[in-house]
Amino acid sequence: MQTLKLLFNQNGLRGSVTIPGDKSISHRSIMFGAIAKGKTTISNFLTGADCLSTISCFRKLGVEIEQTEEMITVHGQGWEGLVEPKEVLDAGNSGTTTRLMLGILAGLPFHSVLVGDESIGKRPMGRVVEPLRRMGASIRGREQGQYTPLAIDGTGLTSIHYELPVASAQVKSAIIFAGLQAQGTTIVKEPQQTRDHTEKMILQFGGSVVKIEDEILIKGKQTFNGTHVHVPGDISSAAFFLVAGAIVPKSEIILTNVGLNPTRTGIIEVLKQMGANIEIETMESIGEETGNIVIRTSELTGIEIGGDLIPKLIDEIPIIALMATQAEGVTIIKDAEELKVKETNRIDTVVGELRKLGAKIEATEDGMIIHGKSSLTGGNVSSFGDHRIGMMLSIAALICREEVELEDPECIAISYPTFFEHLKQLIQ
Numbered sequence: 001m002q003t004l005k006l007l008f009n010q011n012g013l014r015g016s017v018t019i020p021g022d023k024s025i026s027h028r029s030i031m032f033g034a035i036a037k038g039k040t041t042i043s044n045f046l047t048g049a050d051c052l053s054t055i056s057c058f059r060k061l062g063v064e065i066e067q068t069e070e071m072i073t074v075h076g077q078g079w080e081g082l083v084e085p086k087e088v089l090d091a092g093n094s095g096t097t098t099r100l101m102l103g104i105l106a107g108l109p110f111h112s113v114l115v116g117d118e119s120i121g122k123r124p125m126g127r128v129v130e131p132l133r134r135m136g137a138s139i140r141g142r143e144q145g146q147y148t149p150l151a152i153d154g155t156g157l158t159s160i161h162y163e164l165p166v167a168s169a170q171v172k173s174a175i176i177f178a179g180l181q182a183q184g185t186t187i188v189k190e191p192q193q194t195r196d197h198t199e200k201m202i203l204q205f206g207g208s209v210v211k212i213e214d215e216i217l218i219k220g221k222q223t224f225n226g227t228h229v230h231v232p233g234d235i236s237s238a239a240f241f242l243v244a245g246a247i248v249p250k251s252e253i254i255l256t257n258v259g260l261n262p263t264r265t266g267i268i269e270v271l272k273q274m275g276a277n278i279e280i281e282t283m284e285s286i287g288e289e290t291g292n293i294v295i296r297t298s299e300l301t302g303i304e305i306g307g308d309l310i311p312k313l314i315d316e317i318p319i320i321a322l323m324a325t326q327a328e329g330v331t332i333i334k335d336a337e338e339l340k341v342k343e344t345n346r347i348d349t350v351v352g353e354l355r356k357l358g359a360k361i362e363a364t365e366d367g368m369i370i371h372g373k374s375s376l377t378g379g380n381v382s383s384f385g386d387h388r389i390g391m392m393l394s395i396a397a398l399i400c401r402e403e404v405e406l407e408d409p410e411c412i413a414i415s416y417p418t419f420f421e422h423l424k425q426l427i428q
């Protein structure tokens, strides 16, 4: 395990960064490419470890996937082109891979076993297994199918009308993938709008999906045609440099190629509400919205963040918490219990590690309360194997008075393999 020493940055962050491909869209592009008939080409695919786990699972399911620096090519042969894997399917650290694959595998006529790393082994899978079983799926696993390893005996599925008990795009997408194979029309109702990349991609691959208010209707027995997918930059990765630009003195950062799907732009709403000096130039695009963002050092004020905004910024909460330490007044983050079931319990890891750096932050049942503005000191911290905690602490180090030693920075490659390269590019 590596330890990284990071030092206070005195001269600001300046320059431009092209944000790598969106993780959620990259996963889905492989999945749809694999179940579609014909060739799918994917540009700006994120080569983070999580998306490589998705590629590896589909290769084991018999799909030919070529990878060059510029392009991923998936040679899909339709649903029936997927064959029984000879080895276990390893989702690594990726919750998205595990949950979405379950929805795909549930309807395919063969046996498969899905495993993941230690962190995946602690994340709740019952939220997907339970509705899939109601559709007729045969899934067995640890603690009655609550946790990986999970064994799936794919079978014919029937449609359901399901109201999601949690706002989760992964649960929604797993049911959608099962519904696409089922007999009849599946209806999924969301308690709150979550990211809609799966729905958008169904249309892009020539399928059909209808949204009526908060219900999504998916016709069964759908087939897809291969296409070209250009993956926009990941706003969840951009978030680290957006906050860095706002809190590091003397900074001006331009972020290009950022995905601006409105189901993902909660971080922009928060930056604006806190008073950040931010400019957004949206681009002409079909499907997923994109744009360029300029962020400058800002005078920030604490705010309350909760309700429908939470699913639009769920992965950005660790970096928002850091930003709040540099805002005047109190920031309250609530309605965010879901943080407890991510790669780590992100309420505990954010609060614990930021406290070590001198932040005034306390955990609550459903979020955290941060008192700003505090001057951060430095010290020894750990990512605990959670990529978003590792990146948040690396940005924190830029404003710490003393050295920060970060244990386990390698996990950052899960979603942003070029993070330190991009950070170095900006340091003056």
Ligand SMILES: O=C(O)C1=C[C@@H](OP(=O)(O)O)[C@@H](O)[C@H](O)C1
Pocket: 023, 024, 025, 095, 096, 167, 168, 169, 170, 171, 173, 195, 314, 315, 338
């Ligand atoms: O669907 C997706 O691609 C994701 C959905 C979110 O998880 P939940 O669905 O568990 O909220 C998010 O935290 C994750 O990083 C990616």
Ligand SMILES: C=C(OP(=O)(O)O)C(=O)O
Pocket: 050, 093, 094, 095, 096, 097, 315, 342, 343, 388, 415
């Ligand atoms: C929670 C995350 O991903 P996943 O659920 O796919 O592991 C994340 O990227 O922050």
